[in-house]
Amino acid sequence: MKVLITGGAGFIGSTIASAFAERGITPVVLDSLITGRQEFTEGKIFYQGDIGDGVLVDQIFQAHPDIAVTVHCAALIVVPDSMTDPERYYRVNLTKTLDLAGHLLRNGCERMIFASTAGMYRPEPDLSVSETSALDPQNPYTRSKMMAELLLEDLSRAHGLRVISLRYLNPIGADPRLRTGLQNSKPTHALGKMIESYENGVAFTITGTGWDTRDGTAIRDYIHVWDIARAFCEAAARFDAIVPPVQPAGRTGYEVVNLGTGDGTTVRELVTAFREVVGDGFQAVDAPARPGDVVGAFVRPDKAWELLGWKPEYTIEDAIRHSLQWAERRRRSAA
Numbered sequence: 001m002k003v004l005i006t007g008g009a010g011f012i013g014s015t016i017a018s019a020f021a022e023r024g025i026t027p028v029v030l031d032s033l034i035t036g037r038q039e040f041t042e043g044k045i046f047y048q049g050d051i052g053d054g055v056l057v058d059q060i061f062q063a064h065p066d067i068a069v070t071v072h073c074a075a076l077i078v079v080p081d082s083m084t085d086p087e088r089y090y091r092v093n094l095t096k097t098l099d100l101a102g103h104l105l106r107n108g109c110e111r112m113i114f115a116s117t118a119g120m121y122r123p124e125p126d127l128s129v130s131e132t133s134a135l136d137p138q139n140p141y142t143r144s145k146m147m148a149e150l151l152l153e154d155l156s157r158a159h160g161l162r163v164i165s166l167r168y169l170n171p172i173g174a175d176p177r178l179r180t181g182l183q184n185s186k187p188t189h190a191l192g193k194m195i196e197s198y199e200n201g202v203a204f205t206i207t208g209t210g211w212d213t214r215d216g217t218a219i220r221d222y223i224h225v226w227d228i229a230r231a232f233c234e235a236a237a238r239f240d241a242i243v244p245p246v247q248p249a250g251r252t253g254y255e256v257v258n259l260g261t262g263d264g265t266t267v268r269e270l271v272t273a274f275r276e277v278v279g280d281g282f283q284a285v286d287a288p289a290r291p292g293d294v295v296g297a298f299v300r301p302d303k304a305w306e307l308l309g310w311k312p313e314y315t316i317e318d319a320i321r322h323s324l325q326w327a328e329r330r331r332r333s334a335a
């Protein structure tokens with residue numbers, strides 16, 4: 001059995017590919033390499049190209065008729081970029097998802113696991129989100145993901161596409177065996193900036209200390225990328241039980257499952273966890289919030305446990321350790 005992974009040369013897609021391979025399911029990677037990395041495809045079946053390219057997708061299925069499920073990760077994912085160039089985000093994340101779905105159906109591949117975002121929810125007053133929380137996406141990136149989900153749900157009703165959409169927030173860490181990790185060598189996210197500060201021997205700046213959270217700093221639901229990859233594998237393994245080929249009355253072939261820790265991590269808690277890993281010398285200073293920052297949210301994972309038997313296994317400290325090891329490896333290979 002094989003799995004087609006779009007965006008399989010990216011941070012999350014490449015980790016998912018390794019997780020499937022470890023379970024004896026051969027990944028077939030389709031990636032444009034616009035942001036993905038060629039070296040993340042080494043040793044894997046790899047096609048360079050666009051998810052909207054029907055001829056290429058047909059070729060892939062002719063060569064690999066045993067592809068049983070598609071994991072659709074290919075997307076643009078940078079929120080600020082989506083605000084300055086929304087057309088590109090809608091074209092890639094929405095229109096090309098529509099094209100891809102048509103190509104998959106034409107080739108008889110009706111199972112899709114969609115990499116989505118829990119950023120489309122309006123957080124409850126306690127900042128949690130669950131599958132029943134209202135949708136209220138705040139930027140073109142999260143809107144493009146929500147619209148892509150709506151169109152996939154319509155295709156499931158009309159054409160028998162079956163979809164499990166996994167929604168999560170901030171992936172961190174790296175493949176524990178350090179095959180792959182974050183591609184971006186200049187990340188702007190909190191853990192990336194922490195690693196940069198640590199490596200440069202300067203204090204980390206906590207941007208935003210006046211939020212209504214347990215310690216005043218913003219909250220996120222950081223999950224180890226390997227835990228996310230495991231959830232995709234569980235979704236594939238249980239696909240037909242979760243979304244059966246024939247739907248019971250009143251059901252569509254579309255299921256949403258959120259992935260999260262259930263309590264999240266504030267920026268100060270992330271700093272504390274970082275100190276646990278690197279030692280007490282690591283300093284942090286307070287500063288005003290970044291423009292456009294939000295208080296954040298955390299994800300209740302009850303449904304993931306019920307349907308996928310999944311909950312995160314790695315701690316935040318594990319994820320920090322793996323991120324540091326990956327940063328070190330990348331630096332050495334660049335030297």
Ligand SMILES: O=c1ccn([C@@H]2O[C@H](COP(=O)(O)OP(=O)(O)O[C@H]3O[C@H](CO)[C@H](O)[C@H](O)[C@H]3O)[C@@H](O)[C@H]2O)c(=O)[nH]1
Nearest residue numbers: 077078079169170188189190193205206207208218267293
């Ligand atoms: O040097 C820093 C960097 C960030 N933060 C704070 O840490 C929190 C989390 O910020 P991140 O940038 O890590 O996470 P966001 O969820 O705000 O956004 C990031 O993660 C998203 C994924 O969910 C998108 O990829 C987005 O483009 C990317 O910036 C925020 O309060 C931020 O102000 C700091 O305190 N110091």
